[in-house]
Amino acid sequence: MTASRDDVYGNHISNQFNDELLALKTRFLKMGGLVEAQVDSAVKALIEANDALAEEIRSEDKRVDRMEMDIDEEAMLIIARRQPTARDLRLVVSVIRMVADLERVGDEAKKIARFAIRLSEEGRSAQGYGEVRHISAHVTDMLHDSLDAFARLDSGLALQVMKADKRVDEEYQAAARTLLTFMMEDARNISRCLSVMWVLRALERVGDHACNIAENVIFMVKGEDVRHTSVEEAERVVGR
Amino acid sequence: MTASRDDVYGNHISNQFNDELLALKTRFLKMGGLVEAQVDSAVKALIEANDALAEEIRSEDKRVDRMEMDIDEEAMLIIARRQPTARDLRLVVSVIRMVADLERVGDEAKKIARFAIRLSEEGRSAQGYGEVRHISAHVTDMLHDSLDAFARLDSGLALQVMKADKRVDEEYQAAARTLLTFMMEDARNISRCLSVMWVLRALERVGDHACNIAENVIFMVKGEDVRHTSVEEAERVVGR
DSSP states (O other), rough: HHHHHHHHHHHHHHHHHHHHHHHHHHHHHHHHHHHHHHHHHHHHHHHTTTHHHHHHHHHHHHHHHHHHHHHHHHHHHHHHHOOOOOOHHHHHHHHHHHHHHHHHHHHHHHHHHHHHEEEEEEEHOOTTTHHHHHHHHHHHHHHHHHHHHHHTTTTHHHHHHHHHHHHHHHHHHHHHHHHHHHHHOOOHHHHHEEEEEEHHHHHHHHHHHHHHHHHHHHHHOOOOOOSSHHHHHHHHTTOO | OOOHHHHHHHHHHHHHHHHHHHHHHHHHHHHHHHHHHHHHHHHHHHHHTTTHHHHHHHHHHHHHHHHHHHHHHHHHHHHHOOOHHHHHHHHHHHHHHHHHHHHHHHHHHHHHHHHHHHHHHHOOOOOOOOHHHHHHHHHHHHHHHHHHHHHHHHHHHHHHHHHHHHHHHHHHHHHHHHHHHHHHOOGGHHHHHHHHHHHHHHHHHHHHHOOOOOOOOHHHHHHOTTTTTTHHHHHHHHHH
């Protein structure tokens, strides 16, 4: 169908189509950059007990929501107008799926910011902050790499993100056990440690979303759905 | 484009197309029914400390994953082959988005099942189970109604689901506070109450996903994106 349209209209439509796909990609990456910065800032606000920064993140979430809706609308317009197939269709559908992941990353950042404010109100104590710092460094790397993998359509890098997710899950479990110990030691730690635990949970979810984005990148490039498959199977698909 | 194809090929393609859309809808609802049953069973396994049932849910999750991948593939084939526009396109894209929500509901059910096993190992105690029962009744209703709203393309019912989500969020906050009190009262409650808290959190997430499905139903029917809008704005869109 697309081929015959190209025969009729020549390359003009085709070039416009490519421009539209590129614009969609660019908008998605811009949104990705924004939520990446939000996660960074939320962790910073927490560690430094910076309420003003935390409030900023909470108010910026509206911008992320708006971007999600705009990108979705753009993607649907492309499908309706350009009727993409094969690799182009995989790109557009993947963007629709991944934009939901980015929006949820933004939500997790907002949640961390909320706990940052609560924790700073409860007074300074760095219990569990080492764990937060550690895991946040890993998941922000994962998020960055997943967006980079999308920008360069690099399925090898996407595979690395999938592998990193397993490690983050283990680190999260270990950190949760540490916090449980703090809570058992002294009941006065409970409320505070619970907040830190929700933050760790939010970070772990950011890692999951980065992993989802990585799986979509592999789908775009290789045409195979590697969700719910083992890392070994994903390795076979990526071909390394 | 679609209109001219219909002129050329007559109603034959159009009927096939409708059959495909109907089949997609049916598959989605079947998956919906399965995850609904999983949430029900997971809560039952928890309340009754039924490990065998909990194990069953964990192993059934693979079936849900498979359904997600199959429905996504079918939806993409429809886009590539039928090049839907307007309402049909909204339906197909919404299915792609909603199937991710259903898969996550399945994940939450699996998580509840895991905690059910952990809690039954730690010995019987019904602390917080009243809250679990209460919130699970509400979110399973929401999930059921959201799927029903999709089956009947009933935007009014979808709006009710959106409203119910606000109430569940409040109930969840109250339940979390109750559990925090139990934990502070006696350190021996901490580990157990934490598990119950994760279960409540999983249920609250099920409510969020039901709400996402409801928002997609309104989008399908009304053509307007009501995500991130107030309930009042959604009311205006639905027209009541």
